[in-house]
Amino acid sequence: MADTKAITTSKQIAALRLEEGRSVQRFRVHTSMGSGLFVELRKGRTQKVWLYRFYIANKSGDYRMGTFPAISLKQARELHAEAVQLVKKGIDPRTYRAAEVAKNTQAWTMQEAFERWLAHYTASPTRTGHLPTEKTIKQRKRRWRLHLEKQLASMRVQDVTRAKLIEVLSDAATEAREEARQCLIMLKGILAYAEDLEQIEESPAASITPAKIKARPSPPRDRYLSLGELTEVLQVFNDPNGRTSVTVRNVMRMLIATGARRSEVSQMQWGEVNMQAGIWTLPASRTKTRQVRRVALSAYSLEILKQQQQLSHSGFVFESPDIPGQP
Structure with a gap:
């Protein structure tokens, strides 16, 4: 059930947090094109998803339009307006969007997703402002080759399920628990990147925790100030x-x-x-x-x-x- 007070600013969206005890929550967003535009928050997912709830022939549908802030409030309102016009014509915006995406993009395999993500990762500064080192890049390639490539490389990104990822990562954890944890981190990055580029609607890795795959938790830090x-x-x-x-x-x-x-x-x-x-x-x-x-x-x-x-x-x-x- 959505909040009754409509959101009007980006600052309000940035401040949204899932209420304790709730697994999913939708917040209504004000728009001049009528009702149905929401921001959705889910437990275990850090992204805030733009969603349009529409009705065609008395049947409801949820059209997910991307995540905030990658898609701004202004852009979400524009996408919502376009979708409203489609619904008025009896066209499901999800079907229309899928057809448009199919015209312009070819579905990635996980191997292609890894290579595209790695190129993006290599060129993106870390929190310290520096690019990843050559050693770090080699580590990512090695983990992919040893633990993930055989079972995932040929799969289409859109066909990868949460259950499949848990299976692959659990297998990795039986050999090296720390490696499995690092592989999980990398897969979350790969699939979040694929989500941002609209290869998938939602990352199946987002809610997987190290405990779920029996991976080693983050190592404790022994250094402290006297x-x-x-x-x-x-x-x-x-x-x-x-x-x-x-x-x-x-x-x-x-x-x-x-x-x-x-x-x-x-x-x-x-x-x-x-x-x-x-x-x-x-x-x-x-x-x-x-x-x-x-x-x-x-x-x-x-x-x-x-x-x-x-x-x-x-x-x-x-x-x-x-x-x-x-x-």
Whole structure:
């Protein structure tokens, strides 16, 4: 069942989170072309999907039009408008779209998907701003060749199922659990790329966890700061005359105060924080384990948040000082 209050801005869509206990949720989007446009969130899937619910001959259908933010609110409204006109003529927009795609693209095999994704991956900077190293690229090729190529290479991407992936990855886990985990990460990247380029509507790998295939969980990190080192670091970040911005220093202070991951803190949202109770609730969509996590906020953490209330003017706690509205 969809929310009754219609969404009108991209900022609202960016802030959407699946409610605890819900496996699927649809949010109605305002459009001048009538009803039926939604943003859909599902448990275990990080993407927010544009969806048009239509009726032809008293039968309903769901037309998935891509993901946000790859497809903007404006583009989604335009796609919705086109689909509405098709439905008025009695044409199923899903069938029409499939025919159009078939004219312009040929269905990929998994081998082609891997090669196209690898070329994209090789040319895409990592979070550090650097391109993947030659060693990393060789590792990806080796894992594909050893664990995935034999069973998946000749399959069409659109024919690959979640069950098939679990079977292949479980086989890999019997030989090397860590390799199976890395293969899962790579397959998620390959199939997400195929989804973005409209080879498939939804990635069958999106909701598969390492535990499902009996792969090794992420290795623990043994390195930690001593009390003396931690004190020195905090002295630097507490210095009001530091070279970095107040927001950046506060991000680093919050990392230390909560022990949360960098991406979790940097994308922290006001809607996740209960200042009165001193609780930060991380939704499953933003945690590595895909489970809701609650973090108790110390007095030190609350002081940081109070300072950010004066600096942030969006839904993000640590709003970028250079790009308004972004973390």
